[in-house]
Amino acid sequence: MIDPFGRRISYLRVSVTDRxxxxxxxxxxxDMTFLPKADLLTLEELDxxxxxxxxxxxxxxxxxxxxxxxxRNVMSLIRSLSRHxxxxxxxxxxxxxxxxxxxxxAGELADCGVRRLNVSLDTLDAAKFREITRWGDLGxxxxxxxxxxxxxxxxxxxxxxLKGVNDEEIPALIDWSHGxxxxxxxxxxxxxGEIGVGRIDQYLPLSMVRAxxxxxxxxxxxxxxxxxxxxxxxxxxxxxxxxFITPMTHNFCEACxxxxxxxxxxxxxxxxQEDATxxxxxxxxSADDALVSEAIDRAIGTKPKGxxxxxxxxxxRPSVSxxxxxxxx
Ligand code: SAM
Numbered sequence: 001m002i003d004p005f006g007r008r009i010s011y012l013r014v015s016v017t018d019r020x021x022x023x024x025x026x027x028x029x030x031d032m033t034f035l036p037k038a039d040l041l042t043l044e045e046l047d048x049x050x051x052x053x054x055x056x057x058x059x060x061x062x063x064x065x066x067x068x069x070x071x072r073n074v075m076s077l078i079r080s081l082s083r084h085x086x087x088x089x090x091x092x093x094x095x096x097x098x099x100x101x102x103x104x105x106a107g108e109l110a111d112c113g114v115r116r117l118n119v120s121l122d123t124l125d126a127a128k129f130r131e132i133t134r135w136g137d138l139g140x141x142x143x144x145x146x147x148x149x150x151x152x153x154x155x156x157x158x159x160x161x162l163k164g165v166n167d168e169e170i171p172a173l174i175d176w177s178h179g180x181x182x183x184x185x186x187x188x189x190x191x192x193g194e195i196g197v198g199r200i201d202q203y204l205p206l207s208m209v210r211a212x213x214x215x216x217x218x219x220x221x222x223x224x225x226x227x228x229x230x231x232x233x234x235x236x237x238x239x240x241x242x243x244f245i246t247p248m249t250h251n252f253c254e255a256c257x258x259x260x261x262x263x264x265x266x267x268x269x270x271x272x273q274e275d276a277t278x279x280x281x282x283x284x285x286s287a288d289d290a291l292v293s294e295a296i297d298r299a300i301g302t303k304p305k306g307x308x309x310x311x312x313x314x315x316x317r318p319s320v321s322x323x324x325x326x327x328x329x
Contacts, residue, residue, distance in 0.1 A: 001296070001300045003269070003300050003301070003303040004301060005303070007255070007257060008057070008257060009057065009257060009258065009259055009303075010057055010058055010059045010257050011060045011062070011257045011258040011259075012050065012053045012058045012060070012061050012258070012259060012260075012261065013061075013062045013258060013259075014046065014050060014061065014062070014063050014260070014261050015064050015065050015066060015068075015260065015261070015263050016046060016063050016065055016066070016068045016074060016263055017040070017065045017066040017070060017071040017074075018035050018065065018066045018262070019065070019066045019067070019070060019071075020065060020066045020067040020070065021067055021070050021098070021100055021101075021135060022098050022133040022134065022135050022136045023135050024132055024133050024160075025132055025134065026132075026162065026189050026202050027193075030134060035263070035264060039264050040263045040264060041263060041265045041280060041283075043073060043074070043080075045283060045284075047080050047081060048283065048289075049261065049279060050081060051081075052289050052292055052296065054084050054089050055089075055289075056293065059090060059092070060090070060091055060092045061084075061092070061093050061094070062094050062095065062096060063078070063093075063094075063095045063096075064096040065096075067097065067100065068095050069095070069097055069100070069101035069102070069104075070100075070101065071263075075105065075108055075112075078095075078108075078109065078112050078114070079112050082112040082113045086113070092115070093112070093113060093114055094114060094115075094117060095114065096118040096119075096120065096158070097117060097118070097120070098136065098141065099120070099121065099140070099142075099145055100136065100141060100144065102117075102119070102144025102145065102147055102148050103140065103143045103144045103146075103147045106144065106148040106150070106151040107151050109151070110151035110152055110153055114153060115152075116153065116154045116156065117148055117153055117156070118155075118157075118158050118185075119141070119145055119148075119155055119156070119157055120157075120159070120160075121141060121145075121157050121158070121159060121173075122160050122162065122165075122166050123138075123165075123166045123169055124138070124172060124173065124176060125138075125169065126139070128165070129141075132166075145180075145182075155180075155182045156182060156183045156184070156185060156243075157173070157177045157182050157183070157184045157185070158184075158187055159184065159186055159187065160186075160187045160188075160189055161186050161187065161188060161189070161204040161206060161209055162189065163202055163203060163204040165202075167204055167209065170186065170209060170212075170213065171213070174213075174217070174235060174242060175238060177240065178235065178238035178239065178240025179238070183232075183240065183241040183242070183243060184240070184241075184242055185243030186243065186244055186245070187245045188204070188246050188247055189202045189203050189204070190247050190271075205246075206244045206245075206246045209244075210244065217235050217236065217237050218235070218236035218237065219234070219235060219236075220236065221233055222241065229247070229252035231246070232244075247272065247307065253270075253305065253306030254306075256270075256303075256306075259303070261279065265280030265283060266278055266279065267279050267299045269300065269302060269303035270304045270306070270307055272306075272307020273304045275302055275303075275304060277295060277302070278295075279295050279296065282294070
């Protein structure tokens with residue numbers, strides 16, 4: 001799968017549910033309306049759709065959400081998809097999770113060949129954690145991280161940088177993550193979906209965060225070898241890696257190798273644009289994969305060159321109407 005700008009698509013991110021057991025303030029409104037269950041692809045349909053993408057050249061698959069581990073029976077999907085790791089068709093099967101269910105599932109995930117996980121965690125302060133997530137319990141997430149590490153899974157922590165909320169705590173997050181052998185990636189808040197508050201109140205440019213960190217740590221740029229949007233530095237004092245994902249201050253689209261599908265079977269070829277193509281109808285229209293395969297090709301043919309998120313006082317509205325929980329970040 002090659003898009004109109006010559007980019008090879010080898011990475012598929014799949015939102016397996018739009019539901020979540022947290023209500024992070026920058027991600028969702030507290031009273032979110034979720035999709036009717038009848039609109040969702042079944043786990044068997046998700047498996048089939050992922051397998052079509054793998055047959056077309058996807059080498060890395062990430063399950064996300066919503067919270068992927070709250071979808072009922074999600075482990076049966078993960079176990080089934082792990083056959084593509086065994087066959088060598090897939091290089092990596094991974095998840096992005098809030099960690100709340102990890103204590104329960106870590107062993108089984110490791111058994112299915114999951115070697116790395118991204119865990120989203122914005123603070124180590126239990127009260128602040130509750131404020132940010134509205135419903136979350138920090139203790140459960142930390143227990144989940146312990147369980148995953150004990151099962152031999154490599155963890156990367158993702159933290160959204162939030163003005164006036166966790167900016168002071170970033171050094172503590174670096175020391176804690178690196179002390180436990182985990183990379184940490186900082187993410188700028190992106191203007192996705194109506195959440196009831198303006199983004200200008202939350203947005204903290206990572207260029208400022210980096211400048212502040214440089215007063216305390218020695219940061220040296222690492223060559224970008226992940227193909228992803230993060231730019232990495234080595235922190236001399238901890239020996240660990242620190243990533244910066246800066247959709248607002250740095251455009252990372254030139255090397256984009258990814259597309260996303262939602263739990264209803266819609267493909268979005270860009271996180272930051274409204275483009276969307278339905279794959280559910282062609283998937284359901286025929287037991288043969290030819291129709292859906294053609295629809296995927298058509299969608300890849302419309303992949304935009306890049307996104308243009310803007311947050312300033314004149315644009316304090318969502319750039320994209322979908323919430324992050326729909327496309328999974
Ligand atoms: N529930 C899982 C989790 O917490 O990782 C997976 C889905 S969550 C939508 C994926 C990531 O998107 C999380 O790291 C979350 O912090 C981030 N996120 C959500 N809304 C965001 C926004 N508006 N800007 C930047 N990151 C956001």
